[in-house]
Amino acid sequence: MYKLLFLLIVSFVSAQNYRFVYEYKMKPDTNKKDSIVTDYMNLDTDGKKSYFYNSTKYERDSTYNASKNYKDLLNAKSYDQNLSYVVEKDYSKKSMNFYDKFKTVNLLIFENESPKWKIEKEFLKINNINCQKATTNYKGRIWEAWFSKDYPVNDGPYKFSGLPGLVVSLKDSDDDHVFNLIQIKKVKEIFSLLPKSSKQMTFAEYKKYMNSYTFSNDDIESMSINKQTGKADIQLKDGYITKIGLDEMKKMKKFDEEITKRLRRTNNYIERN
Numbered sequence: 100m101y102k103l104l105f106l107l108i109v110s111f112v113s114a115q116n117y118r119f120v121y122e123y124k125m126k127p128d129t130n131k132k133d134s135i136v137t138d139y140m141n142l143d144t145d146g147k148k149s150y151f152y153n154s155t156k157y158e159r160d161s162t163y164n165a166s167k168n169y170k171d172l173l174n175a176k177s178y179d180q181n182l183s184y185v186v187e188k189d190y191s192k193k194s195m196n197f198y199d200k201f202k203t204v205n206l207l208i209f210e211n212e213s214p215k216w217k218i219e220k221e222f223l224k225i226n227n228i229n230c231q232k233a234t235t236n237y238k239g240r241i242w243e244a245w246f247s248k249d250y251p252v253n254d255g256p257y258k259f260s261g262l263p264g265l266v267v268s269l270k271d272s273d274d275d276h277v278f279n280l281i282q283i284k285k286v287k288e289i290f291s292l293l294p295k296s297s298k299q300m301t302f303a304e305y306k307k308y309m310n311s312y313t314f315s316n317d318d319i320e321s322m323s324i325n326k327q328t329g330k331a332d333i334q335l336k337d338g339y340i341t342k343i344g345l346d347e348m349k350k351m352k353k354f355d356e357e358i359t360k361r362l363r364r365t366n367n368y369i370e371r372n
Contacts (some may be wrong), residue, residue: 116145116289119265120154120282121256126275127181127365136179140278142256143289149254150290151186153178159339169321172340173332177183180339181365184295186258195258198293200337201308202318207297209303214242226280230267239371241272250283257369277368291310302337302370309364335362 101176104203119142127136136234139154159175176313197208197262214235221232223245230245244255250266255266256278270277300308330342 113202116143116286118143118284118286119280121278122279122281126367129367138179138182140182140256142254144252145289146252147190149188152290153182156183157290157292172334180307180362183339188254198297205294205297206305207299208302209299210258214259216262221222225267228267233262242269244269275367306368312359312363314358314362
């Protein structure tokens, strides 16, 4: 079990801003179930809205926006490109916006279908947090959640909300997608890097976009050779940076096809339908 680092001791006040950090384990390839990606996602809330996003990408983008120094992008930690999305929830409207990017196009999916929970009479302590079990069949997967009424925030990772408390642990029945709360802290400012304009579509259309991805040289924003690491740093126009070994590049017979395979998104989406 994880040892929670709690920077929060006082009671929640709705006017204040809080950040819940989740460890997220996902299996990106249905053909390779032993392949697991581990990343960290933040859930920021000010009591009116919340934003669920990749913590490493946010730190990288925030640093670069402040400095405009390309080296800050190259020196930043890497994150999984499948987790570049942002989920915005509006508590009063009971609606959600899912944001992502395909090459140079900002994408938006509007959502108003929340999970319909069945609250179970099962209780468990997770990292000294009193939790209760709930289940739901949502977007083609059966989910098990453990939530806590100790924190009066009816929210959780991704699009999961609507329980009478905070989601502490969440997983689907196949263990393809697993979220565990590892940190809670008060912050001065919450997430604020939403795109100004986006192309609206359905999630089915979004998956078609991502599944049709093919790499070409036109997708490259910039490229530099790092002699110290022996790698080529390639920044794509969607902001993602991939690093490829120079020796590896020399062995590639069809560069575009090899990079396409590397950059193609998951075939094990969190939403099956």
